[in-house]
Amino acid sequence: MPTRRNAVNNIQQTNIKLKGGKKINWLNIIHAAKPEIDYLRENFHFDEKHLYQSSAKISALHAAVHHGTDYIFLVLRFPYYDKQEKVIASEEIDFFVGKNYVITLHQNKIRALRDFFANYHKINEKQKRNSDSVIDVFYYIVEAIIDSSFDLLDDIGEISDEIEDIIFAGENKNAITVLLNLRRSAINFRSITISYENIFEKFERLRKEIKINDLRTPFSTIIEKVKDLQNITENRKEMIEALYATHESISNYRLNDIMKTLTIFSVIVFPLTLLAAIFGMNTMNGMPFVNTPQGFWLIIIIMLLGSFGMLMFFKKKKWL
Structure with missing residues (x-):
């Protein structure tokens, strides 16, 4: 079904037909400012503090999940590659999940979310899966972003292999900047993903409390992917730390060798x-x-x- 753009310019909307014939709305809001927040305030009964937190001007320091009368509000951070800084950074995505809608608010930095929204129906048809509930839609969105995170880890792994060759080739000056960026990326990635499992488990509890029904949820699949993501992140982090330690050892050895040469020369x-x-x-x-x-x-x-x-x-x- 084609995507529609709302009267408020930064709000995109698509209708999703569930397996039983029921329809839900997915509102994708980019750079939520006062007009977008006012639209949500007029059309939904969201708590004011949740609306305040979802504004583009407000950035949460950590992931969180809360519930309103008949909806769940989530603040999640996902990794993306910052081309300017050349490191893995994080973007905040806020979710409102109700009984017949999913609302995402973000800064449009994660390509996987843009592509998934634009091609939601084609992707589901290709993967031969149907949405049975609004929870399915929410988890499919999260799953698409998490899958893209694996690609970022693969990129980190490839760069690490290249840096390893550079270090042992003796080109340490060329390696240090990239190595420091890799180290920063690994730390950022770990801090972003470390809270996922607890957040999704709490989301499941709140979903049941406010009776957002779900016939079949890919919750267990998400948790398994989160665990895999965290394990690979730890492996990448350990590998980068080992490379950094190796780089320091080689640099110290060469520095000591230079100091030894200078000392011998001065004594002679x-x-x-x-x-x-x-x-x-x-x-x-x-x-x-x-x-x-x-x-x-x-x-x-x-x-x-x-x-x-x-x-x-x-x-x-x-x-x-």
């Missing part, structure tokens, strides 16, 4: 510096080799012998 030239300082003093009386015809060359020979002696000492100690 120390006799030259010492003798030059001694013979540079303004005390002519009693200074050896000063008044001899070959004094200059004798001093040079002594300097070279001193440096050669230090070099032989380092070789004997196997420091070279």
